[in-house]
Amino acid sequence: MSSRERYLPSMTAVQIAALPDKASAPVIVTTGAIEQHGYHLPVAVDSLMGQVWIERITEALPDNVPCYIAPPITIGKSNEHVGFPGTLMISKETLRMQLFVIARQVSAWGFKQLVVLNTHGGNTSVLIYTLREIEAAYGLKTTFLKHGVKLEPELSAQEDAYGFHAGELETSWLLAVAPQWVKMERAVCEYPARLSDPGELRPEAAPATFAWASHDVSASGVMGDATAATAEKGERWISQMVAGYVARITELAAPKSNP
Ligand SMILES: [Zn+2]
Structure with a gap:
């Protein structure tokens, strides 16, 4: 199934209301950044990779595993890269609130799980404490997604x-x-x-x-x-990581993880 078929903003309100698997389907939101990446890479790397992961994951995910995609958060907390042209940034409060408002609506539509696939290290600490707050506020099961695989070839x-x-x-x-x-x-x-x-x-x-x-x-x-x-x-490395992400999402979407 393509990412578009799982992308919530591509659906009508009627379709979203009628989705039959909201109790088990994780909703994935990618959190990225637009920031300097040296002389050789575009500033969009982190946000671009978020979309690459979503594309590859949804291609590899079996059709019978329920999972939906929320709109991405593309500008992140990148204040460590200030002073380089091309870096955009939002504050920790704005990042937190963006995730919070997505979680609130996802919960209101009837979903029970929110998964963050983060591609920018500067976002991590804010996301982790915010996911805990979201879990407490809306009763959503929240996950900070990790691929969990050992990369081959290994980095030095x-x-x-x-x-x-x-x-x-x-x-x-x-x-x-x-x-x-x-x-x-x-x-x-x-x-x-x-x-x-x-x-x-x-x-x-x-x-x-x-x-x-x-x-x-x-x-x-x-x-x-x-x-x-x-x-x-x-x-x-992308193939190895996608396999890890797919295994984790499949596990999250299984009924046993939603008692
Ligand atoms: Zn990066």
Whole structure:
């Protein structure tokens, strides 16, 4: 079944009212960002990937697994990328309220489950506490979706720890799905820290972390090794992650998870 057949805004009010499987069907909302991704990737990467996941997941999901798609939240909390052209951002309060208003209506229409598929790390902390509030306010079962699979080929330990923005992973994804938008000749390798660095204070993956902004830790805006990216790795990783997402959604949609 295509994503359009599961996309709630493509339905009429009458169709939404008549959907027979609202008690078990998770409603997925993607949360992304429009923000700088170095010299080589478009600013839409995170929001674009949200739509890629939805397309690939709905293609792979068996037709008899109920699941619907809410309109995406495309601008995220990206204040860590301020100062680079192309970055848009909303506040944590606006992000929280956007999710809240979608949840309120999804609940009012009769659905019982809301699932967030997030593609921007800067949104994560807000989304997690907001999902808990939504669960308490509307009785919706809420899930922060994770693919839960081990990627093959594995990222290096250095990339795994410090390749968290516009690096090997995201660049490979884009090479696989939208190569015309990738300027590989401008790709760089720039890490905000090295595993071998002395001391315990680093931006991420350390005993002590600090609230970094991109311009403090990266001149290019890249945090990772974009030069290691290939379309082949991207396609393989996307397939592995889609399989993980599909398994999780199938589990969520099963009647036993909705007592
Ligand atoms: Zn990104």
